[in-house]
Amino acid sequence: xxxxxxxxxxxxxxxxxxxxxxxxxxxxxxxxxxxxxxxxxxxxxxxxxxxxxxxxxxxxxxxxxxxxxxxxxxxxxxxxxxxxxxxxxxxxxxxxxxxxxxxxxxxxxxxxxxxxxxxxxxxxxxxxxxxxxxxxxxxxxxxxxxxxxxxxxxxxxxxxxxxxxxxxxxxxxxxxxxxxxxxxxxxxxxxxxxxxxxxxxxxxxxxxxxxxxxxxxxxxxxxxxxxxxxxxxxxxxxxxxxxxxxxxxxxxxxxxxxxxxxxxxxxxxxxxxxxxxxxxxxxxxxxxxxxxxxxxxxxxxxxxxxxxxxxxxxxxxxxxxxxxxxxxxxxxxxxxxxxxxxxxxxxxxxxxxxxxxxxxxxxxxxxxxxxxxxxxxxxxxxxxxxxxxxxxxxxxxxxxxxxxxxxxxxxxxxxxxxxxxxxxxxxxxxxxxxxxxxxxxxxxxxxxxxxxxxxxxxxxxxxxxxx
Amino acid sequence: xxxxxxxxxxxxxxxxxxxxxxxxxxxxxxxxxxxxxxxxxxxxxxxxxxxxxxxxxxxxxxxxxxxxxxxxxxxxxxxxxxxxxxxxxxxxxxxxxxxxxxxxxx
Numbered sequence: 241x242x243x244x245x246x247x248x249x250x251x252x253x254x255x256x257x258x259x260x261x262x263x264x265x266x267x268x269x270x271x272x273x274x275x276x277x278x279x280x281x282x283x284x285x286x287x288x289x290x291x292x293x294x295x296x297x298x299x300x301x302x303x304x305x306x307x308x309x310x311x312x313x314x315x316x317x318x319x320x321x322x323x324x325x326x327x328x329x330x331x332x333x334x335x336x337x338x339x340x341x342x343x344x345x346x347x348x349x350x351x352x353x354x355x356x357x358x359x360x361x362x363x364x365x366x367x368x369x370x371x372x373x374x375x376x377x378x379x380x381x382x383x384x385x386x387x388x389x390x391x392x393x394x395x396x397x398x399x400x401x402x403x404x405x406x407x408x409x410x411x412x413x414x415x416x417x418x419x420x421x422x423x424x425x426x427x428x429x430x431x432x433x434x435x436x437x438x439x440x441x442x443x444x445x446x447x448x449x450x451x452x453x454x455x456x457x458x459x460x461x462x463x464x465x466x467x468x469x470x471x472x473x474x475x476x477x478x479x480x481x482x483x484x485x486x487x488x489x490x491x492x493x494x495x496x497x498x499x500x501x502x503x504x505x506x507x508x509x510x511x512x513x514x515x516x517x518x519x520x521x522x523x524x525x526x527x528x529x530x531x532x533x534x535x536x537x538x539x540x541x542x543x544x545x546x547x548x549x550x551x552x553x554x555x556x557x558x559x560x561x562x563x564x565x566x567x568x569x570x571x572x573x574x575x576x577x578x579x580x581x582x583x584x585x586x587x588x589x590x591x592x593x594x595x596x597x598x599x600x601x602x603x604x605x606x607x608x609x610x611x612x613x614x615x616x617x618x619x620x621x622x623x624x625x626x627x628x629x630x631x632x633x634x635x636x637x638x639x640x641x642x643x644x645x646x647x648x649x650x651x652x653x654x655x656x657x658x659x660x661x662x663x664x665x666x667x668x669x670x671x672x673x674x675x676x677x678x679x680x681x682x683x684x685x686x687x688x689x690x691x692x693x694x695x696x697x698x699x700x701x702x703x704x705x706x707x
Numbered sequence: 708x709x710x711x712x713x714x715x716x717x718x719x720x721x722x723x724x725x726x727x728x729x730x731x732x733x734x735x736x737x738x739x740x741x742x743x744x745x746x747x748x749x750x751x752x753x754x755x756x757x758x759x760x761x762x763x764x765x766x767x768x769x770x771x772x773x774x775x776x777x778x779x780x781x782x783x784x785x786x787x788x789x790x791x792x793x794x795x796x797x798x799x800x801x802x803x804x805x806x807x808x809x810x811x812x813x
Contacts, residue, residue, distance in 0.1 A: 277771060277790065278770075278771075278790070279739060279741065279792045280739070284770055288739075291739060293719035293720050293722050293737060294717075294719060294720075295718050295719055295720050296718070324790075324792070359768070359770070359772045360768065369762065369764065369775075371752045371753045371754075371763050371764060371765035372713065372752065372765065373767070374765075374766065374767055374768075374769070375767060375768055375769075377768065377769070377770065378766065378767060378768050378769035378770070381769040381770060382714060382744055382747065382769060385739075385740050385741065385744060386716070386737060386740045386741075386744040387716050387717055387718070387719035387737075388714040388715065388716055388717070388744060388747065388748065389714065389715060389716075389717050390713065390714055391712055391713055391714060391715050413717050414717060477752075477763070478753070478762060478763045479752050479753070479763065497713065498713060508772070621764075621767075621773065621775065622774065623759060624757060624759040624760055624762070653774070654774035654777065654785065655772065655773055655774040658772045658773070658774075659772070659773050690785060692783070
């Protein structure tokens with residue numbers, strides 16, 4: 241018989257949802273294992289929390305250091321946790337396989353919590369594959385983990401809270417920004433306005449946004465608004481050399497060495513997809529998210545989802561959801577759970593924290609150009625397939641995202657569709673004149689991260705030793 | 708660090724350092740950071756060329772979802788440089804085109 245170690249709860253991801261869940265679950269006496277891909281806990285929002293080399297705390301701001309409390313909770317919680325651990329398969333017998341330090345292991349679980357967070361929305365534009373183009377999130381990670389900033393000339397383009405935040409953080413760190421290019425379509429303001437009354441319950445977020453805009457104004461950074469389209473151009477060596485800004489009929493060329501782009505974030509659903517959990521299309525947030533019960537239970541009764549991987553709500557929402565979902569898991573495993581007033585309090589906080597979302601989602605809905613890019617744009621970065629090629633496949637009889645794989649290999653490269661999946665579905669839906677949910681999404685298969693044969697083989701030797 | 712780099716360090720707390728070899732050059736990195744971060748402070752702008760068109764690419768997302776930062780690290784091709792922690796004596800090279808099958812003769 242195999243002696244695979246079993247846990248009451250396995251948590252995938254050590255961001256705010258995972259960290260909060262680990263603390264709650266261990267307090268409830270569950271045997272918990274936490275697996276996280278990154279070098280240190282914190283997720284992306286609290287990346288390198290407790291270890292950031294940044295000296296001046298005003299650079300990253302107080303919202304970042306709010307993660308210190310979560311880290312302290314995690315550090316004193318009684319659980320097993322592994323960093324640098326990549327989950328690559330979940331099996332039907334409630335076991336999962338992960339790889340750490342080049343070796344694979346398999347463990348069992350009663351409940352599995354996916355707290356895999358968000359990724360930046362893949363928002364292609366011509367030239368987005370050039371060396372020198374990065375996401376705003378990438379620049380923020382370099383700042384948090386390595387105290388590194390772009391050497392300039394730097395241009396930042398896009399929309400959303402992170403677009404403003406990274407601009408402020410880099411300015412505070414002494415970086416000069418050549419231009420900020422905001423791509424919010426003018427119509428978004430009209431659509432978002434009716435949500436403003438509801439958003440007042442989340443007034444703290446509104447004030448934060450206003451403060452960031454005021455801070456950017458103080459530094460007198462050239463700020464372009466209502467930009468329809470951007471294009472990155474290369475020099476003779478194939479590196480980014482300038483960005484072309486399309487502003488109605490006007491065009492402007494801005495030389496730069498680094499272009500940071502951002503169009504919001506979407507749930508990271510890769511693992512849930514590979515497991516085969518049911519997902520639905522969110523027409524407001526323009527993304528897929530897992531179908532969940534109020535307790536965070538997915539279409540699989542033993543698999544729960546919390547935080548941004550359940551739908552974008554931000555760090556504070558993720559932390560509250562992590563606690564609530566871990567509590568629900570503990571109760572379903574026969575534990576007492578947290579006192580009812582505490583649970584009710586958390587639910588109330590959750591609804592207050594979510595009040596701002598309808599306003600933000602409508603204001604920052606990406607411009608068309610980034611959802612259904614022009615034909616010449618590379619959509620599948622791995623296999624170098626353009627938007628035009630994907631559109632052309634429909635006429636050839638390609639009916640859905642999974643057929644595009646056979647027609648042109650889109651989605652079959654190393655990233656396994658993470659960077660092209662939403663765009664390919666949107667393009668097919670456009671040509672077929674169908675809603676995106678009718679077109680569907682790629683089937684994602686295990687292993688969800690590339691493995692070496694050595695890593696795969698080590699799994700066998702590990703289980704054999706234990707048999 | 709190299710003057711002509713894409714990224715530079717701003718003032719930071721004293722931290723442990725590690726030395727690693729990137730394209731034959733010894734560089735210094737902060738202990739605990741990723742290989743991709745370390746490479747971005749060198750003059751290297753393209754960390755791989757693609758198998759399809761041999762176009763140059765560089766780290767894009769820094770969080771493990773885009774796979775643009777694939778490099779050859781300690782002889783292992785297709786390694787995500789943004790997910791790999793720097794270690795003393797590590798040997799890092801640009802990944803050129805498609806990887807080859809390594810190991811025993813095939």
